Amino acid sequence: ELLQSLQSLFEAPRLAGRRVLVTAGPTREPVDPVRYITNRSSGRMGHAVAAAAALAGARVTLVSGPVTLEAPAGVERLMVETAAQMQETVMAHLPGADIFIATAAVADYRVAQPAQQKIKKQGDTLDLQLVKNPDILALVAASGDRPFSVGFAAETDSLEEHARAKLENKRLDMIAANDVSGGQGFDVDDNALRVFWRDGDCSLPRQSKVTLARALVQVIADRFQMARGQN
Amino acid sequence: ELLQSLQSLFEAPRLAGRRVLVTAGPTREPVDPVRYITNRSSGRMGHAVAAAAALAGARVTLVSGPVTLEAPAGVERLMVETAAQMQETVMAHLPGADIFIATAAVADYRVAQPAQQKIKKQGDTLDLQLVKNPDILALVAASGDRPFSVGFAAETDSLEEHARAKLENKRLDMIAANDVSGGQGFDVDDNALRVFWRDGDCSLPRQSKVTLARALVQVIADRFQMARGQN
Numbered sequence: 001e002l003l004q005s006l007q008s009l010f011e012a013p014r015l016a017g018r019r020v021l022v023t024a025g026p027t028r029e030p031v032d033p034v035r036y037i038t039n040r041s042s043g044r045m046g047h048a049v050a051a052a053a054a055l056a057g058a059r060v061t062l063v064s065g066p067v068t069l070e071a072p073a074g075v076e077r078l079m080v081e082t083a084a085q086m087q088e089t090v091m092a093h094l095p096g097a098d099i100f101i102a103t104a105a106v107a108d109y110r111v112a113q114p115a116q117q118k119i120k121k122q123g124d125t126l127d128l129q130l131v132k133n134p135d136i137l138a139l140v141a142a143s144g145d146r147p148f149s150v151g152f153a154a155e156t157d158s159l160e161e162h163a164r165a166k167l168e169n170k171r172l173d174m175i176a177a178n179d180v181s182g183g184q185g186f187d188v189d190d191n192a193l194r195v196f197w198r199d200g201d202c203s204l205p206r207q208s209k210v211t212l213a214r215a216l217v218q219v220i221a222d223r224f225q226m227a228r229g230q231n
Numbered sequence: 232e233l234l235q236s237l238q239s240l241f242e243a244p245r246l247a248g249r250r251v252l253v254t255a256g257p258t259r260e261p262v263d264p265v266r267y268i269t270n271r272s273s274g275r276m277g278h279a280v281a282a283a284a285a286l287a288g289a290r291v292t293l294v295s296g297p298v299t300l301e302a303p304a305g306v307e308r309l310m311v312e313t314a315a316q317m318q319e320t321v322m323a324h325l326p327g328a329d330i331f332i333a334t335a336a337v338a339d340y341r342v343a344q345p346a347q348q349k350i351k352k353q354g355d356t357l358d359l360q361l362v363k364n365p366d367i368l369a370l371v372a373a374s375g376d377r378p379f380s381v382g383f384a385a386e387t388d389s390l391e392e393h394a395r396a397k398l399e400n401k402r403l404d405m406i407a408a409n410d411v412s413g414g415q416g417f418d419v420d421d422n423a424l425r426v427f428w429r430d431g432d433c434s435l436p437r438q439s440k441v442t443l444a445r446a447l448v449q450v451i452a453d454r455f456q457m458a459r460g461q462n
Contacts, residue, residue: 031268033387033411034270034271034272034336034385034411035268035269035270035271035338036268036269036270036271037262037266037267037268038266038267038269039265039266039267040265040266040267041265068299105265107266108350108352109352109356109357112356117387117388118385118386118387118411119339121339121340121363123363124362124363125340125343125360125361125362125363126340126361126362126363127358127359127360127361128358128359128360128361129356129358129359130356130357130358130359131355131356131357132352132354132355132356132357135352154265154349155349156264156348156349157348180264180265180349
């Protein structure tokens with residue numbers, strides 16, 4: 001790792017002068033003042049991507065849900081809790097962003113009417129009505145003067161089919177997909193990714209999230225420069 | 232803190248030869264392979280109580296839901312995820328326990344039918360049907376040859392009324408209550424407690440969870456010895 005850090009000192013920084021906006025971690029959607037719905041995202045992949053983009057010379061803003069990780073060196077990190085707060089913070093930092101990398105596992109649904117008091121255990125059953133959250137990535141990709149937009153997909157089955165459907169439907173420039181069928185990818189140190197764009201794809205084999213994120217940022221930088229006609 | 236540790240060396244260990252079973256942390260109730268319902272419990276109070284009981288000479292087993300804390304020195308810690316797993320592990324370790332201290336914020340409800348595959352974002356709304364979880368503390372307090380049973384209550388209103396109702400309904404020996412109306416008590420380092428038993432109560436003022444736990448264990452040891460007629 002030291003060797004890689006040293007090597008990177010002698011390479012031209014691929015993203016020098018670029019602004020990169022990254023989301024990471026889960027969101028928490030309150031049920032009442034103490035309970036919430038969330039997911040198994042640790043935020044490690046997003047933090048590693050933010051660190052890798054900074055290492056590649058970019059000015060990086062990381063918008064993170066609740067995680068127990070330190071902020072990566074040289075990265076501006078903004079902590080949020082709910083999907084609504086993540087949307088607000090991302091939108092506020094969108095102007096001027098060249099690349100948007102959405103690694104966060106944003107809750108698809110929130111509780112329609114969170115209780116203001118702790119819900120008492122009463123009936124034998126409880127019906128929780130959920131409503132769909134805004135799709136932050138799709139909103140960013142649909143915005144005027146949109147950044148190069150990269151999504152993440154965690155899939156338990158039909159990985160390429162589901163990932164390519166998201167690439168199309170959300171009008172993304174790229175999507176990185178991983179197989180979480182065996183709990184893989186969530187809350188672990190290692191990961192593997194398949195990366196898809198309109199007319200191509202590549203596979204990044206299983207490795208630590210830190211080195212995987214560096215490889216992914218290289219792929220993103222390549223495609224970003226192609227898209228901007230700078231290659 | 233060093234001074235307190237030294238002092239405790241010269242005091243007779245209040246719980247020498249006693250077996251204490253403690254629960255801590257939240258539980259996670261799966262919605263699907265990646266999503267779950269949980270709560271803001273950090274497990275700090277329970278870990279501090281387990282450490283304090285060990286310091287008081289007890290042999291301590293700590294059954295903890297998912298937390299980011301280290302196991303306290305000299306404590307046997309068993310990690311679980313769901314309320315069902317916590318129940319199973321507590322019941323397996325109940326025989327021989329003298330004192331049971333239930334600090335865990337066990338989920339009152341679980342999802343009736345967790346999905347085997349990750350739920351796809353489809354409709355604009357989603358109805359989540361929850362069913363009541365077993366009440367581990369009430370089961371322990373109702374068991375034959377029951378240990379001295381101490382509950383915890385996090386309340387947003389009518390603290391004494393709600394706490395005394397739990398003391399009665401679950402047939403506890405003692406209950407420690409804290410006010411979480413302002414987010415207080417959950418996921419913070421400080422806490423204050425009011426402790427109730429059938430014919431008395433005491434207040435433990437705001438302090439670090441570490442010193443608060445030591446004070447609470449002294450109160451528990453007092454009442455335990457009264458109950459066992461050893462005072």
